[in-house]
Amino acid sequence: MKNLYKTLVVGMVAALVLAACGGGGASQADNLLDAVKQRGYIMVSTDPNYEPQSFLNTEGKRPADTKCPSDALTTAEMQGFDVDVAKAIGEGLGVETCFATPDWDVITAGNWADKWDVSVGSMTITTARQQVLDFSVPYYYTPAVIAVRADSGIASIADLEGQALCVGTSTTYEFWLNHDMDGLGLPASSIYAEAPNVTVVPLPTDQECAQAIMSGREDFVGYVTSQTVVNANIAAGFPVVQLGSPVYSEDLAAAFDKSSTLPNDTLREEINKIITAMHNDGRLSALSIQWLGEDLTQSPK
Structure with a gap:
């Protein structure tokens, strides 16, 4: 009986340890796409002062049920072409889109310390930036x-x-x-x-x-x-x-940090699919005309 009691106690302690470490729930994500889906939102860096691509919606009201962290902005608080593209990316992933607004030189420098997952901020693909950042397929050209x-x-x-x-x-x-x-x-x-x-x-x-x-x-x-x-x-x-x-x-595209703790390749591949679908079904063209006054989503090359 005493041995049985010891066995039960050891089993209970082990169960508590597993639960505390996440062993009793969802497994820890080993890539950025899974991490985004597990938390229920994607953190996007963009510029809050770049009209008409991205700027504050001063009349927007933060939703009470948002999953966005308190220091991030919601899609209700931002507006613009880049904002709507980022929102569509979130919808395609099945998660909420949230916005961080660091300085532009901080974004282009890479080494984001996992503070955001992707930049959707009209970033030009350049050979210098490709040293520290990975890029999606272009979503427009300007x-x-x-x-x-x-x-x-x-x-x-x-x-x-x-x-x-x-x-x-x-x-x-x-x-x-x-x-x-x-x-x-x-x-x-x-x-x-x-x-x-x-x-x-x-x-x-x-x-x-x-x-x-x-x-x-x-x-x-x-x-x-x-x-x-x-x-x-x-x-x-x-x-x-x-x-x-x-x-x-x-050529402007979404950017990903090469130094991300979790590999970004699966997230990048999924966002490439979303952007390509938006090119094919005309959503990007419609957003470009709405916000930019013309269709800039067709490659000039």
């Missing part, structure tokens, strides 16, 4: 352009020689302006113009360049960003005009 103050009198790229232009830090626009073709990492066929010799004024995001001009800042005459952003700025009444034609074009 031309880069120069915008200048409407009263600047500048009519061509040649007129910019010796002037100052603003760019977002660690963007392809900064690489192009600095004549860093290795950092830009684009094929020659995607580059249409040589950058002028200017003083480069970096700000955390290129949209802040436009906002600085709107507020009256005069230490630069313009900025480099995507054509969609310039179109949105002009539509919003910013005192700028597009200068000439696009200077290069970009």
Whole structure:
């Protein structure tokens, strides 16, 4: 009887240890896709100040039943093209989409310390970024352009020689302006113009360049960003005009951290399937027209 009692006690202790270690429930995920599905949400990094791609929805109300952590934003609190693409990715995975909003240079540097699972933030695929990040198939393509103050009198790229232009830090626009073709990492066929010799004024995001001009800042005459952003700025009444034609074009994709603790290949493969399906069924085209005013989802190559 005493031996039976000891056996029962040992069995109960072992069961408690297994339960505490997760042995009595779902097994611990060994890849990022399974981890996302187990927790019930995907953490997406994006820019909260990049209209019309991604920006805050000031009228949105956080759902009471959200699974998103308290320091993350929900799809109700964000809006834009990238936001809707990220939301569709979450729906395709069967999980909620949540948003982290770190600085852009932190995202492009890699080594995310597992703080978010994927970046859906109009990131250009470059050879430099491919050293630290993995990429999905592109979900859209966008031309880069120069915008200048409407009263600047500048009519061509040649007129910019010796002037100052603003760019977002660690963007392809900064690489192009600095004549860093290795950092830009684009094929020659995607580059249409040589950058002028200017003083480069970096700000955390290129949209802040436009906002600085709107507020009256005069230490630069313009900025480099995507054509969609310039179109949105002009539509919003910013005192700028597009200068000439696009200077290069970009392939934009979701990005994954190569240094993720869990392998990202299964998540990347699943997101590739979702993006490809959205290309094929027209959802990406519809979102592009809705937010960007034109279909930029067709490869220019």
